Amino acid sequence: MPTERINRTEDRTGVVAVMWGKQQGDTFGNVRVGIERHLPPTGDGPGPIEAEDSQPLTRTDLNALIRTLRRARDQAFGTDE
Numbered sequence: 001m002p003t004e005r006i007n008r009t010e011d012r013t014g015v016v017a018v019m020w021g022k023q024q025g026d027t028f029g030n031v032r033v034g035i036e037r038h039l040p041p042t043g044d045g046p047g048p049i050e051a052e053d054s055q056p057l058t059r060t061d062l063n064a065l066i067r068t069l070r071r072a073r074d075q076a077f078g079t080d081e
Helices: 059-077
Strands: 003-007 014-021 030-038 049-053
Touching: 014 049
Parallel strands: none
Antiparallel strands: 003 014, 014 030, 030 049
């Protein structure tokens, strides 16, 4: 299943992951959004990663999510030129 991760630009401690795919014979694809959080190290090496994925989203769900993210971005940071 292809996955793209969007890292926090400041400290790279949190990630939004978008996963998608379509199995052979499926009528519709499968899209999920997940949150990954890098926890502090507990000893040698990097700390553990805590992750949680959404249930599969429909095309209607994704369109609503995209509209909401655009509205949130524009209200928080202003519109793009």
